[in-house]
Amino acid sequence: MEKKLAYRIKDLVEAGIGSRTTIYELIKDRKLRARKRGASTIILPDDLDQYLKNLPDFHAQVAA
DSSP states (O other), X not given: OOOOSOEEHHHHHHTTXXXXXXXXXXXXXXXXXOEEETTEEEEOHHHHHHHHHTSOOOOOOOOO
């Protein structure tokens, strides 16, 4: 994803972060910080980075 000063919800959807519904749920649950600029909801890069860094580690399960 191209580094920008701020991302709109559609930018996160296009980057595969989640659906619009999922992103708004993350914001509502205070897992992803958002800000308002007029009517637009924006996410600052540092806030997106912090959300991604707080995701749990992936541990692959090996089939027995």
